[in-house]
Every structure is written in C-alpha cells, then in structure tokens.
Amino acid sequence: MAHLVNIKVNINGDYYELKVKPNTLLLDLLRNEVGLTGTKRGCDTGECGACTVLIDGLAVNSCLVLAAEVNGKNVTTIEGLAKNGNLHPLQESFMEEGASQCGFCTPGMILSAKALLDKNPNPTEEEIKIAISGNLCRCTGYKKIIKAINSAAHKMYC
C-alpha cells in the first residue's frame, strides 16, 4: 500500500494541509477534495487545456500534475479570480464580448490569458494567439476570445 503524501498548498489564497494519494491528479484534488469544480476535465491528456490552472503563475494542465507535486506551491483556479464579489477584468471582458458559448473551455482559457497578461500587459494579437494555443474551443471560434483578452488588457493596464 502506497504511503499518503502530506502537502501544504495555497489554493486561491487559502492555505490547505492535505494528505493525498500519490496517484491523485491535481485536477481531481481540486474538483473532488477541495470542491473547486470550475476546473474542467476535457481530454485528460494535456491537449485541450480545459483543466488549465496556474502554479506559481505558470499555466499548466492540471490533468498532468500530481497532487503530491504541489507541496509548497501557489495554485490559482478560476474561482480565485474574482475579488470581493467583483469579477476579474478578464471575466468581465469575456461576458461583454460574448467570448463564451458552452463555457467548458472558458476557465482554462481565462487562466491562460491571465498568465499572459501578468507577464505581458500589452500583448500583440499574435502573442495572445500563442498564449491560448493550448486551449481548444469548439464553439465560438477564437475571434471573440482574442477580442476579450485584448479588451481586458486595456482595462487592466491603460
């Protein structure tokens, strides 16, 4: 019987001390144990980006991260973006531009966009495209998504 792994992790500013099975994925830890179901399971092989979260500010696919690995890390999920009841500018812009249809890719898409804007406040359209190239959307096409990220960048930094 494999030993449980003790982890201390900061998720959206809240501090958790957890015992996890070595084969628990970060995605399942978030959804099933912490109850944060905004992070979606899509392809489960790191291709679609629906499970994207930020670990210490970097976008990663949480379906390919072990829960045991995030000991000492800061994890940001879509639930961590709104502050004091106010949506993050990216969330607002996605609503305003209609950049979400079924919504399944949206959390991952927004987190990839956040990782970009935190590093590069004024991205070109090409840089936005590269940043979200690991997030597949099958409803809207990408035009409105790119527009929303661009408009959020202007709100945040202009």
Added chain:
Amino acid sequence: MIRLKKINNFEYFAPSTLSEAVSLLAKYKERAKVFSGGTDLLVQMKQRKLTPEYVIDLKNISELNNIDYKEGEGLRIGATVTHGILASSQLLPEKFSLLKEASLAVGSVQTRNRGTIVGNIATSSPSADTPPALLALEARLKLVSADGERVVPIQDFFTTPFKNILQSTELITEIEIPDLPPNSRGVYLWHSKITAEDETLVGVGIVLTVDNMEDKICTHIGIGLGSVAPTPMRAEKAEDFLKGKRVDADIIKQTAEIASNESLPRSRAEYRKEMVKVHIRRALIRALKRIEE
C-alpha cells in the same frame, strides 16, 4: 483512440539530492520511473502503457535545475529545465537560438511549462523537436547511476522508436553542448501534422560555421533531422559534402538533396523527403543571414 484509465497507485519519492535519486533507482530498477514534467509519463500511465510501482520526482534536486554557459566550454542544461525556462532564458547566447526555437516548437504553453528538454530526449520519440537541434549541436548526455557516470554523444543515444540506451538504473542528469566558434549560427525549422497533437512531420536543426562572410567557406556543419527516420538522426553525408565548400545557392541545393536522400521516412515518405530539402535549404540560408547580422 486509446482508452484512458485512472493511473495505478505507486510510491512517490521526491528526493532532494542526486545520490538519493540514483540509489532509489539502483534499488527498484525497472519497477521505478523517473519523473519531472510528466507530460509524457503521466499520459503513458493513463494509457496503462506504464505502471511503475515507484515514481521518483527529480524537481526537488536543485542542482538539476540549472542552465549554465561558460565561454569556450559551452552550455549545460540540467534534467529539470523546462522548455518554457529554456525558451525565455537570458543565459543563452544568441548563437544557441536554435535551441529556443526547438523548445518553442514543443506542444503548447502548458506543455512547455512542465515538459523538460531532457524528458523530450528520454521519451525518444522519432518526432521530438529538441533532438534535431541537439544533434546539430553535437550535444552529449551525462548518464548517472549509483555505480558512476558516463557521457555519450546524443547521436549514440537513440536506438529504435521510443527506445534508447538508458539503463533502468540510470538517469540523464544534464545535456552538455560544446561552445560554438565565431561565425556560427543555428536554425531549427519544422512543420506539423494538422491534428490535435500538432506532432512534428519534419524537423530540421542545423548549425553552420563559416570562415568569414566574404569567402563563406563552411568550416563546420551539423545537421539533425527529426520525424524522417525511426530515430532522430544526423545527416552525415550531407555534412561531409558541405564541409570545406563555399556555401552558395548551388551547394545549398545539393546539400539539401543529399540530406533528403539519406533520410528514412516510413509513412508519407515522398512528401517528408521533399520537405527535408525545403527546410534544409531555408535553414542554411537563414543561418548565413544570422551570421552576417
């Protein structure tokens, strides 16, 4: 489409020293798997192609997380350096820019933030992006076990698709890349299949050195090819042909022909061979331009 399953349970180790890691490997051998980015390993575990009883995470071993450049000696890239870190590193001199190009060709942002260059080598996919660049750079791999270490040229590392010479008790600790002489520049060019995975269909890494920009005599050339043979390969005949010649349009064309002829693609062979020609031609022209700048 391969059915995915929950990954098997295993014992998880995250040692903080290399000696702990290699003694765990010595103890558990093929029952253990070394883990860093997990972008290949965890997928293979979900497919139940691999069911390790022990997983040894290298990310807490700080000495493996280094990129180090010393003029005259060269570049070292540690086992846990990710594509994302390498691609944005300020430590890489301009002459090694092809490595950044190859790392940026891997997957998406998410994959690059997790996947490592060493992992890309260890998986030994014939279509991996960093091996062609590393072949062109004549990189060497340091393989360490509890019994000692050996350093092997990367061209001797790959054996068949997804197979290599690494023993179950060994791990790759770093990539060593010799420094490049003046008037050297590299280029990595690739294009992908149009599928969800964007797997590379043809990848070409070249490193060109010329005596000076007036004569343009090739004093050194490395050509690495990806996805056009059972393993990443060096185009040695093309290299031998180009060395000592003036790099002009006609010679570039002939070099590309020779490289194309020595490539060994299996599927879509005719197209891949044609694309080897196109990419080598473009890469050589671009490398010359870079030397000139």
